[in-house]
Each structure stands twice: as C-alpha cells, then as structure tokens.
Amino acid sequence: MISEPAAPGGEADSAARRAARLLRWYPAAWRARYGDEFTELLIAEFAERPWSWRRAADVARGGALARLTRAGLCGSPPGSAEQVRAGLATAACSAGAFLAIGIAMWAQLTIGWEWEPPRNAATTVGMTSMTAAVLLLAVLALLAVVPVGWSAARAVRDRRARHLLAPALLAVAGAAVLAAGSHHFENGWPGTGAHAWAQQGLVPGGVAAFCWAATLSISSYWAHPAALAAFPAAEIAWMTVSPAALIAGVAGVAGLVRRLDLSPRVLRFQARLAGSAAAVMAVFLAGAFCWVAAAGSGRGLVHPGAIDTVGLVVMTAALTVARRAVRRAARSAPG
Amino acid sequence: MVPVKGSEPAEPRQAEALATFGRYAGPATLILSSLADGAKHGYALTKDVEAFSGVRLAPGTLYEALSRLESQGFIEALESQDRRRPYRLTAAGATALRAHLDDQRRVADVGLRRLARSWGT
Numbered sequence: 001m002i003s004e005p006a007a008p009g010g011e012a013d014s015a016a017r018r019a020a021r022l023l024r025w026y027p028a029a030w031r032a033r034y035g036d037e038f039t040e041l042l043i044a045e046f047a048e049r050p051w052s053w054r055r056a057a058d059v060a061r062g063g064a065l066a067r068l069t070r071a072g073l074c075g076s077p078p079g080s081a082e083q084v085r086a087g088l089a090t091a092a093c094s095a096g097a098f099l100a101i102g103i104a105m106w107a108q109l110t111i112g113w114e115w116e117p118p119r120n121a122a123t124t125v126g127m128t129s130m131t132a133a134v135l136l137l138a139v140l141a142l143l144a145v146v147p148v149g150w151s152a153a154r155a156v157r158d159r160r161a162r163h164l165l166a167p168a169l170l171a172v173a174g175a176a177v178l179a180a181g182s183h184h185f186e187n188g189w190p191g192t193g194a195h196a197w198a199q200q201g202l203v204p205g206g207v208a209a210f211c212w213a214a215t216l217s218i219s220s221y222w223a224h225p226a227a228l229a230a231f232p233a234a235e236i237a238w239m240t241v242s243p244a245a246l247i248a249g250v251a252g253v254a255g256l257v258r259r260l261d262l263s264p265r266v267l268r269f270q271a272r273l274a275g276s277a278a279a280v281m282a283v284f285l286a287g288a289f290c291w292v293a294a295a296g297s298g299r300g301l302v303h304p305g306a307i308d309t310v311g312l313v314v315m316t317a318a319l320t321v322a323r324r325a326v327r328r329a330a331r332s333a334p335g
Numbered sequence: 336m337v338p339v340k341g342s343e344p345a346e347p348r349q350a351e352a353l354a355t356f357g358r359y360a361g362p363a364t365l366i367l368s369s370l371a372d373g374a375k376h377g378y379a380l381t382k383d384v385e386a387f388s389g390v391r392l393a394p395g396t397l398y399e400a401l402s403r404l405e406s407q408g409f410i411e412a413l414e415s416q417d418r419r420r421p422y423r424l425t426a427a428g429a430t431a432l433r434a435h436l437d438d439q440r441r442v443a444d445v446g447l448r449r450l451a452r453s454w455g456t
Contacts, residue, residue, distance in 0.1 A: 034398055036418040041377035041394050055393050062395025066402075075403070 015046040022056065025063025027070045072325050072332075080332060084267045087329025089254040091274045094322035095281065096250035099137070100243075101311040101318075102284055104215035106130045109291065110208040122294030129287030131202045136280045144273050147266045148256060155260065163259050171252025177245035181238055182214035217243045220307040264334035271333040274326045281319050288312060360435075362392055362400040367409065367424060367432040374413055374423040377401075404428065 019042035023031055026038075045055065069075030072086030109127050118124045152168065155161040161168075186209040217239040221228040228236065262270070292304045292312060369375060369383045377397060385391045392400075401422060404410045409428030413421045424432070 030402075034402065036415070037377055037420040038394065038398055040417075040419045041381070041397070044378040045381075045394060055395075058393035058395040060395070062399050065395075065399055 011047075012043070015043045018046060019043050022059045025060050026066045027063075029070060030066045072328055073321070081262075081264070081267060081334060083332040084271060084329045084334075085258050085260075085262070087325040087332065088267075088270055088274055089257045090325035091278070091322045091329065092254050092257060093250055094318045094325065095277060096246065096253075098281055098315050098318040098322065100215055100246055101218055101315050102130070102281075102288065103134070103211050104218035105288060105308055105311055106134060106284075107208050107211035107215060110202050111205075111212055113202055114205060114208070118295070120294050123291050126287040126290030126294060127202065129290065130284050133280050133284035133287065137277060137284070140273055140277045140280065144270060144277075147262070147269060148260060151260050151262055151266065152256065160261075164256060167252045167255025167259060169252070170248050171256060174245045174247070174249025174252055178214055178242060178249060181242055181245065182210050185213040185216065185235065185238055186210045213238075214242065214246075218307075218311070220305060268333045271326070271330045274322075275330055278319065278323045278326050281322065285312070285315055285319055288315065359396075359400045359403060361390075362396055363404055363409075364432070364435060364439075365390060365392065366397070366400055366404060367428055368436075370410060370422060370424040371429070371432065374421040376416070376419040376421045378419070380422070 016039070019039040022042060023035055023039060026034075042059075045052075049055070065074065070086060071090040072083055072088075073090060106127075110131070113127065118127060152161065152164060155164060186206065216235070219239065221231070231239075257270075288308075289312060292308055295303050365384045365388055366380060369380050369387070375383060377394070381392050381394075381397060401410070405412065405422070407427075408425055409431055410422045411425050413423055
C-alpha cells in the first residue's frame with residue numbers, strides 16, 4: 001500500500017485542526033461514517049500540498065452535496081425506505097416554510113374581505129383558490145398525521161419509542177405553544193372573530209384571526225422599527241416566540257418521519273399524500289399570483305405590498321424543493 | 336450500432352449502472368479501475384488514479400464517488416487500519432466496470448477506425 005506523507009508534531013496538530021474545520025461542511029451522519037478516514041486523507045493531502053483553494057472548494061461542494069443527499073434531494077439513485085423518509089421529511093419542512101408565508105398572506109386577505117369584498121373578479125378567484133387549497137391541505141395533513149400517530153403509538157406500546165421521544169416532544173411543544181399563543185392573540189385585530197359563517201367573508205372570522213395570530217411574525221413591521229416599537233410588548237414577544245414554536249413543531253414532525261419505522265404501505269401512502277399536497281400548494285401559489293397580479297396597482301385592504309412579492313418568491317422556492325423531494329420519495333417508495 | 340438479437344451486451348443494466356452516476360461516472364470508473372487490482376484506502380486510491388490516468392481526484396469528489404459506489408454495492412469497506420479504511424471491489428462492481436469499459440472500448444474502437452480512415456492517423 002502507498003504510505004502517506006507524515007507531518008512533524010506541531011504541523012500535524014495544525015493539519016488535524018484544519019481537517020476538522022473542513023469536515024464541518026458534512027452532516028453529522030456522514031462524519032460518523034467517513035469522518036476518520038476522510039480526516040486522514042485530508043492530513044495526507046495537506047502534507048503534500050499545504051494550501052489549495054480548489055481542494056477547499058471541492059470539500060465544501062462535497063459537504064453541501066452530502067447534506068442535500070441526506071435531505072433526499074439528490075445523490076444515489078433513489079430506492080430505499082431511508083430515502084423515502086428523507087424525502088418526506090424535507091417535503092414537510094418545505095411545506096412548513098411555504099405555509100407559514102402563505103397562511104400569513106391568506107389570513108390578512110380573509111380578514112380584509114370581512115371589511116371590504118375584492119374589487120375585481122381575478123382577486124376573488126385568487127382568494128377563493130387559496131381558501132380551497134388551505135381547506136384541502138388541512139384534510140391532507142389530517143390524513144398524513146393519522147398513520148404517523150398510529151405507528152408512533154405502536155412503537156410506544158412495544159417499548160421501541162425511546163428514539164422518538166425528542167422529536168415527539170419538540171413537535172408537541174411547538175404545536176402547543178403555537179396553538180395557545182395564537183388563541184390568545186387571535187382577537188388583537190379589530191373586526192375579527194365577530195361575524196357568522198353566512199355573513200361577509202370566505203371563512204369564519206375566528207379561523208382567519210387564529211391564522212393571522214399564528215403568523216403574526218411574517219410582517220413588514222420588522223423593517224420599520226419605530227412603528228414596531230409602538231406595539232404592545234406582549235405582541236412583540238409573541239412575534240419572536242411564534243416562529244421558534246413553528247420551527248420546533250416542523251423540525252419535530254420531520255424528525256419523527258425520519259426516525260419512525262413506517263411500513264412500506266404507509267410509506268407509499270405518505271408519498272402519494274405528499275404528491276397531492278405539492279399539487280394543492282401549486283394551486284395556492286397560482287391563486288396568490290393571481291391576487292398580486294390583479295390587485296397590484298389597486299388600493300384598499302387587500303392590496304399587496306413588497307412583502308407579498310418577496311413571499312411569492314420564497315413560496316416558489318419552497319414549492320420547488322418540496323416537489324423535488326416528493327418526486328424522489330415517490331420513486332423510492334417500496335412496491 | 337444496430338442491435339442484433341442474441342448479440343447484445345450480456346448485461347445491459349450493469350452497463351448502464353455507472354452511467355446513472357452522472358458527473359461522477361468518470362471518478363467512479365477511475366476508482367473501480369484502481370480497485371480492480373486490490374483493496375486501497377483513500378490516499379492510496381488518489382495516488383494510484385493519478386499515476387495511471389493523470390487525474391488527481393480531490394478529496395470531496397473522491398468520497399462522494401466512494402459513498403455512491405458503496406451504496407450501490409459496487410465496493411465494500413474493509414476493517415479500518417489506523418483510521419484509514421481500505422475499500423475492495425465487489426463482484427457486482429467488477430461486472431459493472433467490465434460492462435462500462437466494454438462500452439467505452441466500442442466507442443473508442445469506432446472513433447479510432449474512423450480517424451484512421453479519414454485522417455490517416
């Protein structure tokens with residue numbers, strides 16, 4: 001075998017530190033498998049050629065690829081249950097980002113509709129599409145949660161749930177904080193929660209107000225600190241706590257999906273649900289584009305701002321990632 | 336090439352296996368060719384590939400290709416030696432490499448024949 005060039009003591013320590021720094025580009029699971037041997041290779045490379053920007057860039061690119069592979073977005077040809085779970089977890093995270101922005105947009109629109117109906121047909125069509133999509137996504141989410149909850153309950157019954165404890169706690173805590181806080185702040189907006197289903201508007205005011213409070217942090221007020229400072233302290237605190245709760249909830253769900261030993265049938269079912277959810281998200285996005293395009297130059301309560309344009313860009317990116325993850329998960333699904 | 340019944344490559348799926356590696360098909364072929372004469376660890380692989388092909392595989396590229404080859408069952412990791420882990424070609428890897436190199440040789444033969452006919456080189 002070819003022997004590696006050795007570095008003197010002090011230089012060896014420095015090389016090991018540099019190798020450890022470069023290794024951080026890779027995800028923890030990759031480091032656990034390949035970390036030692038990769039470090040040895042890097043140390044040997046340093047001894048032969050101390051500095052190389054091309055090598056550093058290659059390691060950074062390799063690390064990014066390893067992270068994308070771990071997320072089920074690229075890498076080896078799909079085909080294993082692990083890759084289905086990775087794709088589903090990434091799709092859940094992307095859907096979380098999409099919905100945080102989308103629900104913020106939709107809730108403001110539905111509250112605006114309580115005060116004033118849309119001024120043109122395109123906005124009405126856009127808002128109605130978004131509302132129908134939200135309803136469908138809620139149904140799909142319920143259908144997805146049932147088998148995951150069932151599998152988790154069986155794991156608890158069979159005393160195989162130790163590794164599920166952390167993500168489950170994270171998901172439950174995030175959801176509980178988000179639900180309690182949103183309920184507390186839901187009537188902070190004048191005009192919400194006061195009308196019945198049959199009166200003006202698309203959805204019950206309470207639903208719109210709850211969704212508005214849950215996504216209060218998605219706000220252009222962050223760019224206007226003076227105006228933000230006039231808000232009650234509790235509301236500002238909620239604007240910082242609620243995104244953390246949302247991230248915790250989504251991360252917990254993604255962690256559960258990755259760690260749960262779901263049967264091939266459930267994995268196939270979840271992959272189909274995720275495909276349907278991606279299609280419904282596309283309908284929601286089309287509705288949002290329709291609203292922004294139709295009401296762009298108009299005034300009134302439902303006119304879009306710069307934050308909505310940025311929101312559309314982020315939602316498009318999130319949907320693109322979700323679709324890729326879902327496609328790979330579907331191709332990997334057993335049977 | 337017109338496919339003739341009974342004269343097609345014996346294992347077309349294996350021949351295509353390395354093609355699914357996309358931009359890593361090149362590094363994968365070099366690594367499998369290097370391992371064809373015995374197990375090697377990362378640094379030994381780099382030096383051997385550089386010696387026979389003139390290509391220096393960067394560490395990130397090398398390990399991306401190694402992890403893909405391992406997940407496809409074309410190579411297998413042996414017991415670690417002082418934190419260095421040698422890799423060995425598997426039977427599936429040898430079959431895939433042979434099919435891939437046969438394909439490449441057919442292309443090379445056609446190219447060389449046409450060059451000789453038209454350019455006299």
